[in-house]
Amino acid sequence: MTRQATNKHLRKAKKSKSDEFYTQLCDIERELQYYPDSFVNKVVYCNCDDSQTSNFFRFFKDNFQKLGLRKLIASCYKKTNQDLFEVKKNVKAYYCIYEGEKIPMQVISFKGDGDFRSAECIKLLKQADVVVTNPPFSLFREFVSQIVKYNKEFLIIGNVNAITYKEIFDLIQNNKIWLGVNLGRGISGFIVPEHYEQYGTEVRINENGQKIISTNGCLWLTNLELNQRHEDIVLTKMYYGNEKDYPKYDNCNGINVNRTQDIPKDYTGLMGVPITFLHKYNPAQFEIVKFRKGDDGKDLCINGKCPYFRILVKNKYLQQQQYEKSNNISLE
Numbered sequence: 001m002t003r004q005a006t007n008k009h010l011r012k013a014k015k016s017k018s019d020e021f022y023t024q025l026c027d028i029e030r031e032l033q034y035y036p037d038s039f040v041n042k043v044v045y046c047n048c049d050d051s052q053t054s055n056f057f058r059f060f061k062d063n064f065q066k067l068g069l070r071k072l073i074a075s076c077y078k079k080t081n082q083d084l085f086e087v088k089k090n091v092k093a094y095y096c097i098y099e100g101e102k103i104p105m106q107v108i109s110f111k112g113d114g115d116f117r118s119a120e121c122i123k124l125l126k127q128a129d130v131v132v133t134n135p136p137f138s139l140f141r142e143f144v145s146q147i148v149k150y151n152k153e154f155l156i157i158g159n160v161n162a163i164t165y166k167e168i169f170d171l172i173q174n175n176k177i178w179l180g181v182n183l184g185r186g187i188s189g190f191i192v193p194e195h196y197e198q199y200g201t202e203v204r205i206n207e208n209g210q211k212i213i214s215t216n217g218c219l220w221l222t223n224l225e226l227n228q229r230h231e232d233i234v235l236t237k238m239y240y241g242n243e244k245d246y247p248k249y250d251n252c253n254g255i256n257v258n259r260t261q262d263i264p265k266d267y268t269g270l271m272g273v274p275i276t277f278l279h280k281y282n283p284a285q286f287e288i289v290k291f292r293k294g295d296d297g298k299d300l301c302i303n304g305k306c307p308y309f310r311i312l313v314k315n316k317y318l319q320q321q322q323y324e325k326s327n328n329i330s331l332e
Contacts (some may be wrong), residue, residue: 048059132156
């Protein structure tokens with residue numbers, strides 16, 4: 001089975017509101033290494049995590065002292081049983097508080113179901129400094145909206161297509177959130193329940209007997225400081241003399257660039273780049289002008305055909321040079 005087929009499985013799960021995709025410890029360790037000073041004296045809240053099974057909780061508990069955490073909170077959702085004839089005993093939602101190995105961990109039952117949107121979970125959220133988790137794909141917009149509303153730092157996993165959500169893109173454009181380090185194959189796969197279908201080469205069983213679905217369609221999203229986002233994209237291509245490689249849009253005064261590495265270093269106008277550009281985006285180097293739409297409010301198109309979603313950007317450095325030249329400004 002191809003990665004594309006696996007991504008369809010993820011989209012199908014999102015549509016059916018099946019959110020049982022759990023993050024592997026190796027992927028958490030791979031990403032968290034880039035934020036060594038982001039958790040010192042902080043309260044970390046994993047608000048979609050059962051402390052008994054969550055690898056997020058396991059990671060922060062095992063590295064509590066190393067990271068300099070002040071407190072770790074984890075809460076989990078448990079569907080309440082509405083069927084009075086159901087024989088199986090209803091399991092209550094709960095949260096736990098860990099403050100280091102010298103202090104007994106507190107385990108406290110919720111009155112409700114532990115949904116991250118509930119008043120009980122919001123109360124815990126208000127105590128937190130940083131939220132780190134894998135939120136439900138079907139509720140991703142609501143999840144990010146809540147974090148932003150309460151002005152929390154965060155590091156979360158989402159589907160790559162989340163970039164295309166208006167609410168998410170607006171935050172990226174306004175430099176309030178950005179992509180983490182690992183993207184696509186940098187996230188090796190998710191643990192899924194036994195009842196999930198197993199087929200193809202992108203579904204496997206790991207050494208612990210857990211079923212893993214690999215995907216090339218996920219990313220980390222954050223507002224934690226990250227050194228990598230201040231590194232310039234190295235530009236080597238030229239527009240002038242190679243105009244045929246950069247066709248202009250029918251409905252916008254800009255050129256189309258199919259790959260981030262093909263962004264020309266000598267073009268001062270609008271350029272339509274793929275959404276994966278955001279993985280390398282340095283806000284000091286580029287300005288994000290617009291997403292997807294041309295001057296007529298319709299999707300960007302070339303000879304009547306629309307390429308996959310494009311982000312319209314401008315090179316800030318060239319804009320500044322052009323401004324200085326037109327105003328006879330000397331840096332000497």
